[in-house]
Amino acid sequence: xxxxxxxxxxxxxxxxxxxxxxxxxxxxxxxxxxxxxxxxxxxxxxxxxxxxxxxxxxxxxxxxxxxxxxxxxxxxxxxxxxxxxxxxxxxxxxxxxxxxxxxxxxxxxxxxxxxxxxxxxxxxxxxxxxxxxxxxxxxxxxxxxxxxxxxxxxxxxxxxxxxxxxxxxxxxxxxxxxxxxxxxxxxxxxxxxxxxxxxxxxxxxxxxxxxxxxxxxxxxxxxxxxxxxx
Amino acid sequence: xxxxxxxxxxxxxxxxxxxxxxxxxxxxxxxxxxxxxxxxxxxxxxxxxxxxxxxxxxxxxxxxxxxxxxxxxxxxxxxxxxxxxxxxxxxxxxxxxxxxxxxxxxxxxxxxxxxxxxxxxxxxxxxxxxxxxxxxxxxxxxxxxxxxxxxxxxxxxxxxxxxxxxxxxxxxxxxxxxxxxxxxxxxxxxxxxxxxxxxxxxxxxxxxxxxxxxxxxxxxxxxxxxxxxxxxxxxxxxxxxxxxxxxxxxxxxxxxxxxxxxxxxxxxxxxxxxxxxxxxxxxxxxxxxxxxxxxxxxxxxxxxxxxxxxxxxxxxxxxxxxxxxxxxxxxxxxxxxxxxxxxxxxxxxxxxxxxxxxxxxxxxxxxxxxxxxxxxxxxxxxxxxxxxxxxxxxxxxxxxxxxxxxxxxxxxxxxxxxxxxxxxxxxxxxxxx
Numbered sequence: 099x100x101x102x103x104x105x106x107x108x109x110x111x112x113x114x115x116x117x118x119x120x121x122x123x124x125x126x127x128x129x130x131x132x133x134x135x136x137x138x139x140x141x142x143x144x145x146x147x148x149x150x151x152x153x154x155x156x157x158x159x160x161x162x163x164x165x166x167x168x169x170x171x172x173x174x175x176x177x178x179x180x181x182x183x184x185x186x187x188x189x190x191x192x193x194x195x196x197x198x199x200x201x202x203x204x205x206x207x208x209x210x211x212x213x214x215x216x217x218x219x220x221x222x223x224x225x226x227x228x229x230x231x232x233x234x235x236x237x238x239x240x241x242x243x244x245x246x247x248x249x250x251x252x253x254x255x256x257x258x259x260x261x262x263x264x265x266x267x268x269x270x271x272x273x274x275x276x277x278x279x280x281x282x283x284x285x286x287x288x289x290x291x292x293x294x295x296x297x298x299x300x301x302x303x304x305x306x307x308x309x310x311x312x313x314x315x316x317x318x319x320x321x322x323x324x325x326x327x328x
Numbered sequence: 329x330x331x332x333x334x335x336x337x338x339x340x341x342x343x344x345x346x347x348x349x350x351x352x353x354x355x356x357x358x359x360x361x362x363x364x365x366x367x368x369x370x371x372x373x374x375x376x377x378x379x380x381x382x383x384x385x386x387x388x389x390x391x392x393x394x395x396x397x398x399x400x401x402x403x404x405x406x407x408x409x410x411x412x413x414x415x416x417x418x419x420x421x422x423x424x425x426x427x428x429x430x431x432x433x434x435x436x437x438x439x440x441x442x443x444x445x446x447x448x449x450x451x452x453x454x455x456x457x458x459x460x461x462x463x464x465x466x467x468x469x470x471x472x473x474x475x476x477x478x479x480x481x482x483x484x485x486x487x488x489x490x491x492x493x494x495x496x497x498x499x500x501x502x503x504x505x506x507x508x509x510x511x512x513x514x515x516x517x518x519x520x521x522x523x524x525x526x527x528x529x530x531x532x533x534x535x536x537x538x539x540x541x542x543x544x545x546x547x548x549x550x551x552x553x554x555x556x557x558x559x560x561x562x563x564x565x566x567x568x569x570x571x572x573x574x575x576x577x578x579x580x581x582x583x584x585x586x587x588x589x590x591x592x593x594x595x596x597x598x599x600x601x602x603x604x605x606x607x608x609x610x611x612x613x614x615x616x617x618x619x620x621x622x623x624x625x626x627x628x629x630x631x632x633x634x635x636x637x638x639x640x641x642x643x644x645x646x647x648x649x650x651x652x653x654x655x656x657x658x659x660x661x662x663x664x665x666x667x668x669x670x671x672x673x674x675x676x677x678x679x680x681x682x683x684x685x686x687x688x689x690x691x692x693x694x695x696x697x698x699x700x701x702x703x704x705x706x707x708x709x710x711x712x713x714x715x716x717x718x719x720x721x722x723x724x725x726x727x728x729x730x731x732x733x734x735x736x737x738x739x740x741x742x743x744x745x746x747x748x749x750x751x752x753x754x755x756x757x758x759x760x761x
Contacts (some may be wrong), residue, residue: 100344112344136336140405143439145447154450159404171406173344185454185461190343 102293111172111289113281114191117200118207118214119151119179122239125268126200127158127176130278133271135312138162146242147327152178155190162309165300172310174278179214184221191218192225196285198277203238203246203265220242235262237277242267274312282307310313343450349375349401349408350383352441358434362386365413365430371422373430375401377704385410393417397427403438450525492710500731504656518600525600528595536586543579562723616649617657619689620682626661633666635673643681647689648758656732663725664693664752671697671750687758688738694751708742 099112115123124144131142138161145154160172177187191197199218201211222229238252249265256263262280266273286295286306295301362373363386371390376382396414400407411434412429553563570576602625627640634640650657668678672695678693700708707713709730733740737757745752 100342101346110344110346140402143404143443143446145443145450154447157344157404157446159406161406169757171346171404175343177750183454185457188457189450189453192342193344 099194099289101181107168108165109170109293111195111285112193113172113174113196113198113285114194115174115176115198115200116187116191116214116218117177117239118178118202118210119181121179121200121202121207121211121214122268123176123179123200124152124156126198126237126239126266126274126277127156127174129268129271129274130174131158133275133313134310135314138309138312151180152176153180153183154178154186162306164295166298168295168299168301170301179316181213181217184217187217188221188225188227191221191227192224194227194232195289196281197222197225197235198281199234199236200268201236201238203240204243204244204250205247207249230259231288233281233288235264235277235280235284237264237266237273239266239268241265242270275313279307279311282310343446345404347442347445347670349377349403349438352403352438352445353434355384355495355519357437357441358384359386361430361433365426366694368426368747369419370413370426372413372414374414375409375434376412377409377601378407380410389414390416395420395423397423401431401434401438403442406633496727496731499727503659503728503731508655514603518603521596521600525593525596529590529597532586532589532593536583536590539586539693541580546575546579599628599631603604613653615649615654616651617654619647619650619657620644620653620690622658623661623680623682626658626665630662630665630669633669635669635676637674638669638678641677641679643679645681645683647682650689650756650758652736660693660729660732660754661693663729667697667725668693668697668750671695671699684758689756689758691754691756692751694749696749698743699746699748700750702744705742705744709740 100112102109115126117123127142131139140159140161143157145152145156147153152239154177155178158174160174162170162172164170165184175190177183177190197218199215201207201215219229222232236256238249240246250264252265260283262272264280266277268274283303286303290296290303293299295306296303358375362375362384365373366387370387371394372385372387374382374386375384393416394414396412396416399411399461401409401411411427411431413423413430415423537608552558553566627634665678669676675696677696679692681692683690704715708726710727713727730740733754733756739753739755741753742750743753
């Protein structure tokens with residue numbers, strides 16, 4: 099958690115999209131930006147990149163207000179995937195409330211996925227986060243490509259871990275919101291345990307997730323009253 | 329300023345840390361815009377934070393009927409303050425347009441500045457971290473590099489030292505084998521000599537007794553000749569015969585001869601015994617010995633080598649027993665004494681002193697020979713180093729001495745002045761590990 103101010107009724111959360119280089123982390127955020135209702139979120143901020151490769155991070159902020167008046171700001175970040183940017187990954191990973199690991203489904207990328215995942219394990223430990231505790235979802239991206247690792251293989255390998263594993267094609271736009279929803283659910287449970295969002299702030303999981311993942315066609319039913327930029 | 333720096337060092341930057349509007353935009357950036365609005369016709373232009381606290385103000389509220397346009401200021405998509413532009417009610421539409429222009433400009437500045445700050449902060453954090461990591465890596469590399477350089481530098485020296493050690497050890501072994509062979513030979517010879525020597529001494533003793541009996545008998549005959557009943561002619565012929573055979577001289581010399589023979593046999597016996605003792609063939613490899621005795625024994629063996637006129641001055645002090653292989657130790661003394669003898673043929677003075685000090689036995693051999701030139705002094709303990717003519721010296725004598733003494737945890741040193749002789753000092757620790 100980036101910050102929690104009880105007096106100002108303000109909570110700032112951080113979710114991080116992790117994964118090997120070119121696995122589609124930024125594309126995931128771009129798709130969320132395109133697909134989700136504009137109300138309740140800010141614009142995607144893409145920091146200077148070189149040849150479309152993230153060298154710092156991308157940021158997509160979300161906002162919601164609990165019935166108690168608690169303002170929750172959720173910042174979703176991507177890390178740079180290239181091995182050389184490890185220090186930046188550590189800086190971005192600090193105080194994360196949840197991680198989506200974006201794996202590349204292509205058979206040729208299998209070893210990169212494992213390398214990046216062990217890098218995540220290592221860096222989580224370095225920044226003082228427990229991989230057993232932190233909300234973590236796995237997305238196998240690029241399902242639209244040929245020569246990809248079969249879904250049953252993925253399920254067999256990752257199933258026993260108990261982590262949600264999702265198939266996606268960020269390029270085609272499917273599986274992206276589901277990944278974000280799963281991560282939001284886990285993050286809610288994690289935060290609720292300590293801050294009792296439902297008990298103290300009247301914010302249940304369904305509302306929390308719904309507010310974050312609303313599509314434009316659903317927007318009419320749930321108007322967000324607060325000062326959110328449109 | 330100082331305080332600010334201190335904070336920057338102590339607080340770790342967290343990507344995502346919340347920022348206030350005034351952290352991102354400066355007076356210098358925002359005031360010209362507000363001033364521009366007033367210049368363009370607005371009465372006042374104000375930027376306030378979310379708590380309605382004015383951050384930047386320009387101009388003053390108009391009197392009478394006025395219009396205020398209020399627009400939210402967004403940061404990372406979140407409303408963090410507002411822009412208020414006030415002016416005459418009749419300029420309403422104009423003021424709206426002006427405010428729109430203003431807020432877009434402010435947003436653009438905020439967005440650009442925020443991006444720059446995030447980039448810079450991340451960059452600085454990463455650079456600092458990388459720099460620290462590099463320093464650490466560099467430190468470790470320097471340590472390992474210096475270790476390898478040291479190894480490389482010392483390698484040649486180490487190889488030389490080891491080679492030298494091996495040469496010494498090999499030479500020492502050769503010397504020991506030679507000693508063992510000599511010892512066995514000496515013991516064999518001694519044994520062979522001892523037997524005949526035994527019956528020679530014994531026979532001479534018996535012979536001496538027989539002779540004295542014969543002498544008694546002769547004396548009896550001589551006394552009997554004085555009897556008046558003996559005819560004068562017999563007495564006279566006996567006298568003549570006695571004189572002709574020089575029995576006066578013989579009877580006085582015979583005892584001397586026997587005495588000298590016995591003394592000679594005794595000396596042979598002693599030499600044989602010393603030879604045996606020197607080779608220590610009768611003893612095991614280790615024995616507790618008295619060093620004073622061993623030095624004397626060595627001198628005895630060397631008797632025939634020591635030139636006439638040589639003066640040996642001994643200054644022995646009582647010493648504790650020393651456990652060692654006596655043959656090896658005698659060899660050390662032998663080699664040092666031989667060197668002294670060869671250093672000066674005439675009027676050699678050899679001082680030998682022993683003493684006991686600080687649980688160490690100190691033995692000193694000083695001569696008044698030529699001395700050892702400084703340039704070779706460091707080499708005399710080297711194997712095969714010799715100043716003698718080819719075939720005369722092996723170059724092993726002092727090497728063996730050095731090996732033996734250091735082998736017992738002792739030291740051997742040489743002091744010398746050219747033409748003033750040399751002093752070898754040996755120290756041996758009595759309690760060895």
